[in-house]
Amino acid sequence: MTAVIYARYSSDSQREASIEGQLRDCKDYAEKNGITVVGTYIDRAYSAKTDDRPEFQHMIKDSAKKIFDVVLVWKLDRFARNRYDAVNYKHQLEKNGVHLVSAMEPISQGPEGIMVESMLIGMAEYYSAELALKVARGERENALQCKYNGGVVPLGFTIGKEDRLYHIDPETAPIVQEIFSRYADGEPAEKIAASLNERGLRTRTGKPFVKNSFFQIFRNRRYIGEYRYKDIVTPGGIPAIVDEDLFNRVQQRFEQNKIAHGRPAKEDVSYLLTTKLFCGKCGTLMGGESGTSHMGNTYYYYKCGNAKRHGKAHCDLKAIRKEPLERFVVETAIKVIFSDEIIERLIDLIMEAQQQENTRLPVLKDQLRDTEKRLANLLEAIEQGILTPTTKQRLDELEARKEALNTSILEEELKKPVLTREWMRFWFEKFRKGDVGSTEHQRQIIDTFVNSVYVFDDRVVLNFNFTDDSKTVTREEVLGSSAVENAPPHPQTIRSGDFL
Template structure:
């Protein structure tokens, strides 16, 4: 957690710098000036005004590409023709079919300046007219539908490496299936069952989205209560003090040096002043200065987290958008140790110590979180320094009060 907070602090300063840069870029955009990136083929950037200008050497190439494609010539043939003449892309590479995709979609060629949410029609000189651009878009879209394949959806399985089968202890992995209506559904399935079939493990696959949301909702309710947040702050402050072993030693040496200096000055005040005393005074003064420098260097290496900063960082998780995949990922990566799925319940284990070891199935089975009967009320038991808390419904998980390392709420009866 300390590591994540330090990253967060670095992100804060980075974000502040980015804000200043963004402010300057926005001012440029309002004046239709160049804001970085690869300059499209056919344009040059003025060295003094930073505005887009038509390149008389390469703009005719862009016009030729648009015209030939709009007239029905295949992209492969256009690319071969340009390469035979020794022409190259903006990056100096030979033309291929894919070289034209960005060219055809680039609205700068009809004079439209665009930077994030700022769009200025006519903000830069046009290389092709609107009619030619529209004809190219129409043909490009027809070819895409006729020959293109839909892009594979990028699905993130947030519990990967943390989700285990409660029956056999094997890691569970993601898979998908399509219904007769054409809808795609995503699941987590026991790796043993995936590889060897139900004969080796008959745990049913569990839907991805409800399970991940249940884990995140439970984490928020368990970890981010006011009492647990204060306890976590205490733990982080203690861990922070223990992490830097050199700093406490330097501070202790400084205290010892200052004590010796005080004793020596007291002796001098009483009239004890010899060449040896003066030499010793100079040595102690030099040592004190060196220690102060070393302490400052150590503190600069790793800024000290305050209680207010830690509380702000934890509140960010409690008040974040739980519907955001990135927010869910941060909570799972930072706080979730492991998740065990059984036929009638789900057991969660959370990280509250610097012990990176994953809670084992044997430890989970040894706790009251997997008793045969669902608990009548919330229970709290200890598993190798981890707290295991039980609740009867994954959709109505309760806040757990604990004072040790890991909380693990249990889902009973129905799967999320």
């Protein structure tokens, strides 16, 4: 089995494990488990809250090349600090046949492991949100003083090393003034960009100018001295590079020349049952599609992948509407899973799984108790005057062993946070009281608790991760009145008779 290691270090915490420490622990885990490490991907000073991690994105793309079997991380919070990203990218890896493994949080592959993983990611998300609040408070204080709060510094400005305030850059500010003046006087943006490039001038990021380079410049009100950070706006908070009259002339011309190109952006639709939904006739995964009715209404639905690729001759299962099916799955999962009895049973399973996963910790604690007992017996013998030439040596050995065992126990406990019953109850309550209408909440319920859904012509079967119970209902019950009230979609590949 081959693996790559993904390591990340965030600049917002000085207490996180170093890149070198993460790599060492991951390599140790790989060696102990017979895994061959074939590469590493490292993002330095990047937060897991952002998708803009170059090496992470490189790794996700490489997973499709079938050159490694496992992505090994130090802890799950190195991979992602929110449940949506964690599930999304983990699905991408699994789709490419790659598994995600945490070196310091060994998690079983069974259904209990799915829930433990979800809880650990929830803890990371909680930590990330708490940290974000602290950072936001500091940034707000900076903003009230018109101080720099991060990001790319606009062309024409520099940031003071001591005061963190905006200052005019005498070398690049004239370039900004020239761009505004020439554009306001009617010169085309392409011509301005070409002349700047001919003189060897570059953008703030060191790239040649293109006409699109000017969009951010023309819209940036910092150039007229206006400090902006989120909802904080302070006119005159920073030194102005151009006057308001010139700025407004540029805005007027910019609006006149602005031409919309292309089609509107495609609507982003989340198909929450992707990787969980199967055709009951042929067993193929079902995928999301959309279609338009003769009235012009857009509908979203799931269709058998076999039928999508090869047509009805290979599988004639009727497509099923997305919204009512997802609603049925979520509402049924809540009814089945979130009873007090089931929750306590699940907590018992997770507690048992945690104990089974960490077999070294109980052994270390037994050894510590034995060492403390031997130490107590030896001290009692000394108090009674029973001394031998080796007594002091033996006492030193036992003290050293006790200290070493305490250190090993602490290290083992730090490797994987123990999920307490209180934390798990809190986690379940968050699910139970969550907004069922929220797409993110629906996604979390489906990804954590739903094992699979099978769609047949006459029924739908729902299977769960943590209980042997399954739920079978007719398609009519799932779709309710929507199947009658709404006309079917008519994409080129779908006829009205294919849809229910």
